[in-house]
Amino acid sequence: MRFGFIKKTLFYIGILSLASLIILVLLLLFMDKPPMEDFNKCIEVMTKAKKINADVYAPEYYQSAETNYKYAFIELRRQNEKLFFQRNFSKAKELIVNAILKAELARNASGTNKDTQKARFLKETELLRKKLDSYHEFFIKLPLRTQTRKDYEFGKLSVEESVNAFEKGDIMKANKKLNEGKSRISYADAEVNQLLKEYFSRFPKWQHWVENTISASASNKCYALVVDKIKHKGFLYLNGKLYKEYDVEFGKNWIGDKLYAGDNATPEGRYIITRKKGTRDSGYYKAMMLNYPNAEDLSEFAARKRSGQISRSRGIGGLIEIHGNGGKGVDWTKGCVALSDDKIDELYSKLSVGSPVTIVGSTVALSDLLK
């Protein structure tokens, strides 16, 4: 009786266990599987993307991949907390596939974007450096405010800092520093542009003078000197063709035309050499006197006096020469054009009384100068 009961009980337990096992096996066989292969693949692709700085060069795609991965993982955990037969990983699958896709896109875009950004950055910094280099001489000589000079110098340092950061791969910092530099330089730029813009309003006149001087050199088959104040150069022409160029120095207030005696400005106009002075006659090694003031200078001076621009007691000045003792690297004369002694020797031998000398603010337009 007792043996029969045990046997019966064991039989039922066995049947029940078998049924449970079959149900369990069936559930395990057909239960939803987590997309672990996709998760591993995503980690792999994101690592590769990060290695080539996709987070920097393709930040939108990379961030999207990160976000999708994060939510896919949260969803995976959420499903794992449920009973195994209640789990549904479709949402996690969708998110992780999306994360892989974005990581792949970030990886692909990173290479292209890196090259583009690098090229753009290098081009931008190169242009800025060129501009700063070409400005250096102006900035040293232009009558600018102390703060303007400081802005310009701090701007230059920021550009160099930016290049350092870029070389280390810190693109965000590089761009930040570059913008900082550009911003400070732009303050200085604004002041310089204002100053030069006003000065260059006379450019059409200068252009006309230069053309006439070169034509005269060609038609008279003679030497003619064109002095460019902005470039601090003297261009010697022979038979209408550029023969040689020289470094020159002016009066310290070289920007602008000469207005009156003692203003330390170098006059602008078309002149001729009226007298040549050797070492015995000149206090500046050798000199060639110009016919300043010419008729146009006298007429402009009279007009300025009439308009009250210049006080009635002022004189127009004179004794403007091209002389030696130069090559100091600074503008130091009282209004003359100075060259180093070996160069004045050369020029002295080429030019003679009556040779045309044209002094202009610039031989090139402001737009070309600022390029």
Next chain:
Amino acid sequence: MKKGLLKLVTLSILVVTLASCAKVPQADIDAANVAIEAAKKAGADRYVAASFQAAVDAQKSGLAQVEEQNAKFALFRNYDAAKTTLTSVTTLSNKAVEETTARKEALKAEVTAAVAELTTTIAGDKELLAKAPKGKEGKAAVEAIGQEIGVVETVLTEVSAGLTNNDDILTLSEKVKPAVEKAKAINTELTDVIAKAKGGKKK
């Protein structure tokens, strides 16, 4: 008696089943998180980005392995591989911290040397400035160069203060280098101006 036996068998099966279920390695997960945070706090993500990333990747893999086991039927879970990966996170993070410290030290030495070089160069610049052509001939240029030296000196003061205050050494390193170059350029420029002025006087 029979019922008691039945209960005992059922309970034994339940105890064995539960006992054989592997536990989530929460301590390892927590340790990995702490290690990653410590590495980040040390600045490993900026100073030794590749090493830091290796630790982060290992953490991601470890957590994925944990979830892979969580997805299995309780009886079949095995967290050994996940534990190994998570342990490696701590190792990698510690390594990243060590590398960060070494990198910071190296950078600090570089910046200190650059500060010394900058101090010497500025002193040289000032000496040359005193010798530069004065008076009406070079006053404006000398003033302008003096202002440039002033700007470089400001950078020197900022970087020196940064070193004392233990500011971000990477930023200080990027800041001091252009200033050294600038100070050297001023030196060359002044040497040139002085040479030109001397050359002019000879004739």
